[in-house]
Amino acid sequence: MSTNVSKSVTKVAPENGADKSSACKVALIGFGTVGRAVAKILCESGNQSLQLTHICNRNIARKKQEWVPAGVVWTEDVDSVLDSDVAIVIELIGGINPAEQIVRRALESGKSVVTANKQLIARHGPDLLQLAASNGVQLEFGASVAGGVPVLPALRAGLSGDRLHGIAGILNGTCNYILSRIESARIPFSEALEEAQARGYAEADASEDLDGGDARAKLAILALAGLHTQLTPESVRARTIRAVDAVDFDYAAQLGCTIRQISRADLNGDTLFAEVGPCLVPSDSAFGRVQRNLNLVLTSGQYGGDMAFLGAGAGGDPTAVAVVSDVMFVAAALSGGRREIASQVLRPIVSSDFETAWYLRFFVRDQPGIVARLAQILAAHHLNIDSLLQKPGFEKNSLPFVITLEPCRDSMLHPALEEMSGLEFATRPCLCLPILR
Numbered sequence: 001m002s003t004n005v006s007k008s009v010t011k012v013a014p015e016n017g018a019d020k021s022s023a024c025k026v027a028l029i030g031f032g033t034v035g036r037a038v039a040k041i042l043c044e045s046g047n048q049s050l051q052l053t054h055i056c057n058r059n060i061a062r063k064k065q066e067w068v069p070a071g072v073v074w075t076e077d078v079d080s081v082l083d084s085d086v087a088i089v090i091e092l093i094g095g096i097n098p099a100e101q102i103v104r105r106a107l108e109s110g111k112s113v114v115t116a117n118k119q120l121i122a123r124h125g126p127d128l129l130q131l132a133a134s135n136g137v138q139l140e141f142g143a144s145v146a147g148g149v150p151v152l153p154a155l156r157a158g159l160s161g162d163r164l165h166g167i168a169g170i171l172n173g174t175c176n177y178i179l180s181r182i183e184s185a186r187i188p189f190s191e192a193l194e195e196a197q198a199r200g201y202a203e204a205d206a207s208e209d210l211d212g213g214d215a216r217a218k219l220a221i222l223a224l225a226g227l228h229t230q231l232t233p234e235s236v237r238a239r240t241i242r243a244v245d246a247v248d249f250d251y252a253a254q255l256g257c258t259i260r261q262i263s264r265a266d267l268n269g270d271t272l273f274a275e276v277g278p279c280l281v282p283s284d285s286a287f288g289r290v291q292r293n294l295n296l297v298l299t300s301g302q303y304g305g306d307m308a309f310l311g312a313g314a315g316g317d318p319t320a321v322a323v324v325s326d327v328m329f330v331a332a333a334l335s336g337g338r339r340e341i342a343s344q345v346l347r348p349i350v351s352s353d354f355e356t357a358w359y360l361r362f363f364v365r366d367q368p369g370i371v372a373r374l375a376q377i378l379a380a381h382h383l384n385i386d387s388l389l390q391k392p393g394f395e396k397n398s399l400p401f402v403i404t405l406e407p408c409r410d411s412m413l414h415p416a417l418e419e420m421s422g423l424e425f426a427t428r429p430c431l432c433l434p435i436l437r
């Protein structure tokens with residue numbers, strides 16, 4: 001299959017500034033936000049062990065920068081890059097097609113690959129890692145989760161001596177920005193979303209972020225790297241943050257909590273409990289303190305206990321640092337003949353049936369007997385009420401109140417929620433959030 005974008009090569013020159021005859025040759029495919037930042041670091045760092053030889057992008061003419069050394073080839077022709085003698089290909093075009101074919105062809109032709117492409121790794125990571133191993137080369141993807149936060153290198157190297165059983169994180173900066181803005185300003189969800197879009201933290205169509213698609217792809221990669229489990233992003237249940245209202249932060253505060261989009265995976269034997277969605281977390285916890293668009297990942301290991309990784313989850317420069325660090329790691333491995341130790345990958349049963357306490361928020365048209373009716377349904381399903389919260393001052397025709405439940409499995413709660421969904425006094429669907437303590 002040809003991955004040829006076009007056959008025009010706009011500049012070819014044999015040398016790249018300083019004498020780097022023994023340097024590891026590196027090609028960059030994709031000169032956008034991250035690609036440009038990677039090129040800057042490679043060109044400015046003075047690192048003699050790496051030599052940027054090609055920059056490849058569609059419609060390359062408009063991409064050229066005067067700060068790139070004259071010897072670097074600017075091209076639209078992916079084939080010419082893959083046919084060259086570069087040792088490392090950096091894939092930064094994103095998406096599945098044609099990134100997947102480019103990465104496969106690079107690995108098959110004996111080149112190591114560094115990518116920041118979460119969609120590609122979440123869907124094809126195990127397969128591509130195997131392809132890399134069978135061709136005696138490396139595939140690194142440290143920037144694909146949490147941007148500049150070095151959590152993937154930590155999972156694959158620094159924590160590989162532990163037996164990890166749990167990973168939880170705030171993996172989507174857009175959701176965290178929106179939720180922390182609703183929290184601090186008590187503005188409606190729609191206003192917080194508009195603000196995030198105006199500041200460039202959310203795309204015009206932010207569904208992938210808001211509905212959990214982005215975070216569950218990242219969770220699948222973390223589970224692969226840290227828990228050695230192979231799962232598709234689609235097998236992880238994702239709940240949207242769209243239903244979270246400013247009043248939920250008032251009620252959460254009464255419980256000593258706030259609300260964050262949490263991605264979590266717990267391995268128990270052959271079952272991987274995994275889920276992404278808004279959760280109540282204690283305000284003074286590590287998750288509760290994460291503001292704006294930062295990312296946080298917590299890991300739990302059998303021997304090393306808990307670890308935390310916090311920082312900028314996106315942005316050209318922080319992400320480029322992670323990419324260049326991967327390139328340096330691969331270059332060192334190539335010169336030292338070092339190989340990654342392959343670990344066995346489990347194909348787990350993926351379940352979202354966590355046992356937690358629950359927050360149920362109702363909006364109802366006020367009438368006698370509402371609490372008694374809800375309590376009756378919960379009791380019939382053997383669910384225990386922990387507390388009942390009702391703030392004064394709301395209109396009687398759409399009154400928000402909250403019931404919290406003692407810990408129970410999701411599968412026990414679900415039938416009760418189904419039964420409640422048809423109640424005539426409800427003016428909005430019940431919002432049901434796990435409470436993580």
Ligand SMILES: NC(=O)c1ccc[n+]([C@@H]2O[C@H](COP(=O)([O-])OP(=O)(O)OC[C@H]3O[C@@H](n4cnc5c(N)ncnc54)[C@H](OP(=O)(O)O)[C@@H]3O)[C@@H](O)[C@H]2O)c1
Nearest residue numbers: 030031032033034035057058092093094116117314315319
């Ligand atoms: N930005 C971040 O903060 C961040 C954080 C973590 C991970 N990542 C990942 O890093 C990767 C790059 O992201 P980015 O933000 O740099 O994206 P971007 O700004 O959209 O850059 C992508 C570049 O690739 C080029 N391109 C796209 N399709 C191509 C094709 N078929 N052939 C040749 N060139 C092509 C684009 O050209 P045009 O200019 O013509 O569109 C653009 O220059 C993605 O996988 C992304 O998920 C990004």
